Amino acid sequence: MQLTRIANDQITVDVAALGAEMQSIQTRDGRHWLWHGDAAHWTGRSPILFPIVGKAPNDTISVEGLRLQMSQHGFARRSNFELVVEESDRCVYRLTASEASRAMYPFDFQLDVEHVVEGRAVVVSTEVTNRDHRVMPFGIGFHPAFAWPLPGAEGRPHLVELDEGGAPALHRLSGGLVEPEALPSPFENGRLVLEQNLFAQDAMLFPEGAGAGLLYGPEAGPQVHFTWENLPNFALWTKPGGDFICLEPWHGTAAEVGGSDELGERPFSELLGPGARARYSFRAELRG
Template sequence: MNVTITNEFLTATINPLGAELISLKDSSNEYIWEGNPEFWGKHSPILFPIVGTLKDNTYTYEGNDYNMTRHGFARDNHFVVKERDSRSVVFSFSSNEETLKQYPFTFELELKYTLKEKTLHLDYTVNNLGDKIQPFALGAHPAFALPGNFEDYSLTFEKEEELISSQLENDLVSEKTFKIESDKNKLALSHKLFENDALIFKTLISKKITLNKLDTPFLNVNFHDFPHLGIWTKTNAPFLCIEPWQGYSDPSTSTGKLEDKEGIVLLTPGKEYNAGFSIEILR
């Protein structure tokens, strides 16, 4: 059963399957992509315990090989509601017999949604419940609805950026990069930008991106806790994903060892890792 939280400005609805945000709306607008499977059947999946794709969908840990598909398994599992009130809810998912076959670590993953005025805060906590260092990556994948002409929309980066994207080859991050032309800190959107899949920024100065329609700002994504960012859509689709990441796909030169993976977090036994981002409505 979906969970809804609300305040005087916004209403958010979350599906316990993957603790996935499926709706964020005010009195007149829906901001989250509807999930039409003709283009892409998801809304805002959690990426854990990997972000992106492993080389050969396989990694090695302590001499053993494990298989894991793109973006990990958290998005495909049911979360339980741990705490809830009218304006916030905490979802929890823990390791189990099935996850241990893919990922030999004991953990709890929490995602807290909180509405504060016109902002939805998403706060992640990873708890290492085992007795060994836990390597993981963590990411968000919210898709924002862009009705009408896609080219009416643009992005404004918080800082003036030289936009250098890593190039994907067979879903892996290659050593090749390319520069994306922009007007100082503003990037006009077009589907041509995504002909070769996602834009992947390993380093940005900005920690906030604004979505604009016809040069009018309507939404901010603030991602201070995440060092990497993906931006993606499907061909001719009326949505845009702005994806805060800790980690990204394997490079083609990957050794396959999970603890050596680029962007990986190494969490000490008994410790927790916290990160969050927020979606701020400007209308």
């Protein structure tokens, strides 16, 4: 696997060409904060979701009358990106439209994924460019898996505490599609104590969003302050038995149960005009 390493005097980050996916975040004391990866539970570590987030009905989308096969979370995470910028503390990988991608997604696009280290933080940004002559619909999202428990916090309860407080409504999945019924929020005054049984019914979705930041970790000790921009939807997920928690800000969700398979009609789909660009990002600051 081709890897690019970026670092400063605080942290080291490895990024793979496959999927432009971050593989590790390590502080200079040797602690690993990103999940180590274990195919017995899940093959990802921090995949980029494009051009859809979540599933499509029967793994099929419709675009301008065409019916096209599209697997869960899109094809970017399974694609080889080109390294276009390599600096000591920053790298940029790029994916552009190809014959293979047009068979699934008939648009001329450019997807740049940038990783930057800043002190004890890593910033991951994507920039989507529509190089086509028509409006380009898509969904995009991040799916980083952080260690649960965090290094040095074994045996201690971990929480997710929303920066803006509140109690966002919960939605569940059925067959990978979003149930439109809103359920009571699991958050109380912006706080949620993480337990494996919360994920017995798959991911916890908050389609209307959960603000723009949160604190993950135990009450005291190692924590991750996680913030995001231009990503109105949010989810939490783990595979029961896995020692990770995914903090997932998105722009776009899976299709709804009973909803359209038209790409542009999926909830919160982006509709990017010809020649336009859009940027999305998250920042993970390691504390403690």
